[in-house]
Amino acid sequence: MRERVSILDGNTFLVSDRQGDIEPSFDFPTGLFSFDTRFLSTWLLTLNGERLHALSIDDAQSYRTRYFLVPGEPTHYLDAKVSVIRSRSIGGSFAEELTVLNHSGQEVEFTLRVDMGADFADLFEIKHQRQKKGRTTPTVGENELRLSYHREAFHRAVVITTTAPADIDESGMTFRIRVGPHGEWTTRLQVATVIYGARGEDIRATLPLGGHRTASNIHAEQNELIDRAPKLGCDCQPLAGAYRRSLNDIAALRYESIALGVRLLAAGLPWFMTLFGRDSIFTSLQVLPFLPALIPPTALMLAGLQGSRLDDFRDEEPGKILHELRYGETAGFEEQPHSPYYGSADSTPLFVILLDEYERWTGDATLIRQLEFAARSALDWIDRYGDLLGTGYVWYSTRNPETGLQNQCWKDSWDSVSYSDGRLPGFPRATCETQGYAYDAKLRGARLARKFWNDPAYADRLEREAAALKERFNRDFWIPEKEYYALALDAEGRHVDALSSNIGHLLWSGIVDESRAGLVAQHLLGPRLFSGWGVRTLADDQGRYNPVGYHVGTVWPFDNSIIAWGLWKYGFREEASQICEGILSASRFFDGRLPEAFAGYERNLTDYPVEYPTACSPQAWSAGTPLLLLRVMLGLEPQGEHLIIDPAVPEGMGRVELLDIPGRWGRVDALGRSRGPHDHAH
Template identity: 50%
Template sequence: MPDQTISILQGSAFVVCDRRGDFRASRDDAVGLFYRDVRHLSRWELRLNGRQLDVLSAKTIEYDEAAFFLVEPTGTIYKNPSLSVIRRREVARGMREELELQNHGIEPLQLELTFLFDADFADIFEVKDGLNKKGTPYRSQRQDTLTLGYRRDGYCRETHLRAPGAYFTDESLTFRLTLEPRDVWQGEIEVAVALAADQPLGKRAHSPDMPASLPQWFAAAPRIETDWHDLKSTYRRSIIDLAALRFYPYPDSSASLPAAGLPWFMAVFGRDSLITSYQALPFVPELARTTLRALAAQQATAVDDMRDAEPGKILHELRLGEMAHFGERPQSPYYGAADSTPLFLIVLDEYERWTGDAETIRELEPHARAAVTWMQRYGDLDGDGFVEYETRNPGIGLENQCWKDSWNSIVHPDATVARTPIATCEIQGYCYDALRRTARLARSFWGDPAYADALDADAEKLQRRFDQQFWLPDQGFYAVALDGDKNPVATLTSNIGHLLWSGIVPDDRVGSLVTHLCGEQLFSGWGVRTLADGQRPYNPIEYHNGTIWPHDTALIAAGLYRYGRRQEANRLSVALLEAAKHVGFRLPEAFAGYPRRATDVPVVYPTACSPQAWATGAPLLLLRILLGLEPTEEDGLQVDPYLPDRIGHLALRGIPGRWGHADAVGQHPTR
């Protein structure tokens, strides 16, 4: 459970442990020390004279460090401990543990401080699916360093343990100590990871392209002022987690971008990084720049059935573990996402609107044009004007290549899973928005008005065709998709809210969509369900068929804001922000879809990632909505606050953008 574990992360490394600082992983348990999709330590347990210690306190420090305050067990409340142990841990391409023992008693102590260790080198997919290893483990010792290793054909991973002064066995390291009264002993253990035999990595591989330390990161972000104290805490948590999730996914890369989420998705996901960057633009615009450049560098240039790739397509996922290496999962980079490419174009335009960075827009022009070509040539599988998806790698490729990418997420009202190829509604909205935005870039920066006019004309045709074929007049909402037989999938889902965000919805349809989105079937009181209650496929704890995803609700609120439905946008925003206080002010990947009146507190989805990138970005997007922040054509920042009754005063000081830095202040009219 989240309140029983401690997680720290930096870059591609993270550690999940208990409140003692210990972990011992079962085959399908996501605890341990991980680096680049591989678990480099699966057991790390501290014993004092053979006994487990008791916890006084445990806490994270910033995001990449933790401290654990422990005492010897006495077995009774009537005897106080006389020995304390402090463990300080840092993660950075490995792990460093500092130890401090204090003898508070009046007698000398003979002590054995022992760490029990193991490394199963499990791929993150093996952990998630409870799979067995296929290679061979090995161990070797040299002076005060012990190496745990794993080989399979040409694939190799190692963990190097260094503990000066310790005695090693194949499964433990022990410090043997004599501690006089009032004495303090200090020690240190270094855990290094290696991607090749006998080549442990140093602590850091790159110079940061954005502020590295947390104080620097905070100093670059706007300062919040509000009378809603919980909102301050949620904002602070989001800024910290954005810093924590930055990593360098490519060898010799100078660009960092957000990983999708801990523990299952500490990797590049195109749509996740793009949506997170969009959410964070008024706060840390550099995140969008580095994300756009990093994804452009990996844009597909050829057809590759194994990777579901075509020229111009933006990647879905980049994995670096054993199963991707051997093709047991889609080889990386994998391109099985039909929405990451239009999202790339949306974020590219939005980035320029906020920053005025024309140089990057011109630099990425070839990539943007290639993305448009992909949408029009490769994304439209049958020439009907819609972007569909169907994997060409049916053994291991993703069946669903929209943001709801579980196998059963696109489902008919009778619970029949839709067959591919599938054209989901929100992807058509993204494509519409991408065409409009790219037309603006072509007209304003690339000196190609003819191309811009053609893109605008294509967008108009898409909007008309979409409304004709996806609208369900009897139900008053859009089908979630067209299936492989071009039949509408007439299930009521949250996807219709993304259509408002993209702007593809005609004005006369908006009222009906809003009624559905804010009605009890979809809106739980904490957020918008992915699939409406009362339908046969609905399950409040099904990954995409009834849960509530914070980023999903935030994008829907942004869509309501776009169409001037500020009151409804505020209702969703406040509900989601109120949920945050119940989960340590850190919104998880997803909540269960139970109604608020039934639970009183939000229920976290059982295997939700936390922190998770676009859930972390959701409160930032909601702040933009509450204050009505929009860049203007005159290089200024529009501020149009519309505060809910929950907030009397809200201000962001020092919002970065093409205007330099600006303040946004909102005051509730009755307070």
């Protein structure tokens, strides 16, 4: 598999191959992207007409990379008479410094060429291989190449400048250079992206945090955020590495919203560098014990964009929390409904869950009172619009059959909800975990109503509804002969009976009857679902099982973090520890950065986790996974003004110490130690 290398600064990111090159491609998309538009689709370096190869890459920091390159095939490296260092950084704009080093004793002439191009493709056009409808105009100036794109009022441009003289044409720059014996030559290429507003201004210039930042700005801002997080001391190297990498990635994945001018968590690179309702909420729940200040901007943004009308195109309904927000051309011209799009059945109850969990952890009653209307509207949506069939469950069926999402649960690919024999049910569908979220949202909403909104009657009503939902759910979703909960109900109320990881989310929500929790835990850790690295999205004996299928057999770290939390809540500490151990062991093979998903192969079959081919990396809720696993292992749970600490550290992990955990209690320390003999190389 070709390897991508990326640098990012929130709104702007660059994805290249291992040499630092960008070429237009649909099967291996690379480029310079900002606000859902690709501003560079070609950025190809040659020396004397020859492609270069990487000796090594320094990509330790998220916003800058250095490539050490030589011409020729890998077998010719040893006698290279010339090398090139390619140093790049990103901070709103993109800069690349090219240094040619002559290792011979004679003066040498070189022709260095950078092919440059911009297709201004919208991310959806890349994913779905659509043709552009606007016009691109190149303009050659002194030491400058400008590429402009127009489609009616939609106007984007990229301006590329050089500090060294060059022959500039409409598709790149050529440098004819002489380098003395053992000498070097350098130029700096600056790439500015321009997003024009209605009055012809670059809209990012009006943002409170500014459109363009230096590497030192970014470094200082990320470090300031990371320094606020608790300090981890532990014997387990994979845990230490994953924790450090997670904090770095979470800091890097924040982007500045055009709408509010605040920093929000983007969902993942390269496809999801924007606000997602579900992803942002789950990531917020994961990072809450570590960086609680990240939550209010996300909660306020989701509330501000909450659905207010019926709009079939956007799957919008009053009270509904958005699924995805996009800024690109296809959203602007309503070829995609993402401005914003509301096609998720679970982000709305999850929003209420997040508000309650946030208050329980921080004691920030002001935000809860400020968002009372949004929370009540979300709770109202569950029964008024979520219950499509009037059966007391949350169902989904897109209002927009042209471009709407078919599956509107977290497993939102087309084939993720199936019967055990592989058949697909019709619509609407009611997935099991969404009912769990609705149950939890009602209980948490009741607490908020009683404590902060001065409405005990509403609280009583929500508690009665939650109790009735739990009873109804345990009657209708349980499959007695299989001893697990159905993945979903179909439109006729029949069991969609595939065995899936969704049942772990039921434990997290608390909707599982105590008498059945043990059976659910057995299934989750049994050989059909548990690969040894983690719980598969679908059991390996189901009709649609595929160990490298997106939601039908892969292992998702985020999914496992929620399952571990659920097992812990029901007292299955050993089972939760098994998942923590598996996922953290897997993180070793990804240099501490857990991918979006990896293959569901048996651990003893491959000896290492096999990455899913198009997984996002970094991805926010994968970056949040080690943090939530730490919470589970240390048994951290807010109770009133105190933090309960009840550790159950997996065997062999040794000492785990988390210092300065922030919350309504100020800052406290937590220490846990595994019972078995610890192994530093675990």
